[in-house]
Amino acid sequence: MKLNKMNVARRQLEVAIELFLADGDLISIITLAGAAEEIFGKISIKADKENSLSLMVRTHKTLGSTATEKELIKHANLVRNSLKHANDEGDEEIEFDERQEAISMLSRALTNYFRVSIGDAIPLMERVYKHLHRVEDA
Structure with a gap:
């Protein structure tokens, strides 16, 4: 099977968004959005565009x-x-705000995706931000 990295990252991001909209597992959202963020970020750099980390x-x-x-x-x-790693001594546990980290990683992934595919990214961005406003307004 031959896969295009843009398509792989978009699929990861779409699943992360679907999980987020369904109030699904935040760890899975962070992991999937993080993988997409990294791929889109590297594609952005190759296209001489600033990514979210930069x-x-x-x-x-x-x-x-x-x-x-x-x-x-x-x-x-x-x-x-x-x-996604368990390499270092003492990293068996981590404490963080799951929801905030999921929102942050989704935002970073969407920002990078926007850099490389404006038209396709906007509908995804709108879905996430509308959901955030509905939840915050409730």
């Missing part, structure tokens, strides 16, 4: 952060990477 680093630096780019990226990916 934007985050640039914003932190503009606001006066003294952290290095590597430190900022490690922090941004901490939960996603902790959920």
